[in-house]
Amino acid sequence: MDHHLTKIEHLGIAVKSLEEGNALYTKILGVPPYKEEAVESEGVRTSFFKAGPNKIELLEATNPESPIAKFIEKRGEGIHHVAYAVEDIKAEMARLEGEGFTLLNKEPKAGADNKWVCFLHPKGTGGTLIELCQDRR
Numbered sequence: 001m002d003h004h005l006t007k008i009e010h011l012g013i014a015v016k017s018l019e020e021g022n023a024l025y026t027k028i029l030g031v032p033p034y035k036e037e038a039v040e041s042e043g044v045r046t047s048f049f050k051a052g053p054n055k056i057e058l059l060e061a062t063n064p065e066s067p068i069a070k071f072i073e074k075r076g077e078g079i080h081h082v083a084y085a086v087e088d089i090k091a092e093m094a095r096l097e098g099e100g101f102t103l104l105n106k107e108p109k110a111g112a113d114n115k116w117v118c119f120l121h122p123k124g125t126g127g128t129l130i131e132l133c134q135d136r137r
């Protein structure tokens with residue numbers, strides 16, 4: 001079986017204010033977010049938009065230690081990660097670790113929008129934080 005990364009699942013965009021980000025993206029995309037969800041373990045509030053078949057996730061920090069707060073401090077608002085869909089997250093984690101990439105979590109963790117997720121350290125990926133996501137069934 002050779003599934004690997006099957007598509008871009010969503011783009012994650014770091015925002016200072018979810019309310020302002022929601023208003024901005026509602027104007028850009030012409031539709032409001034279809035859901036909002038806090039992921040307390042990650043220190044984030046998120047909202048999700050659809051643009052045709054594509055998904056955009058906005059992320060706001062809920063505390064100063066949140067990875068989103070640190071990202072905005074260093075690099076400002078903007079694209080934070082590219083998320084790829086996978087069918088077997090554990091197999092892809094093992095494959096990518098075998099390729100020498102650094103996994104930010106050793107086990108899949110529960111992410112927003114009913115996914116199992118794992119992040120790859122951007123130092124090994126040319127500067128882009130990569131998220132793997134598998135549907136939680």
Ligand code: ZN
Pocket residue numbers: 010011012057081083131
């Ligand atoms: Zn994401």
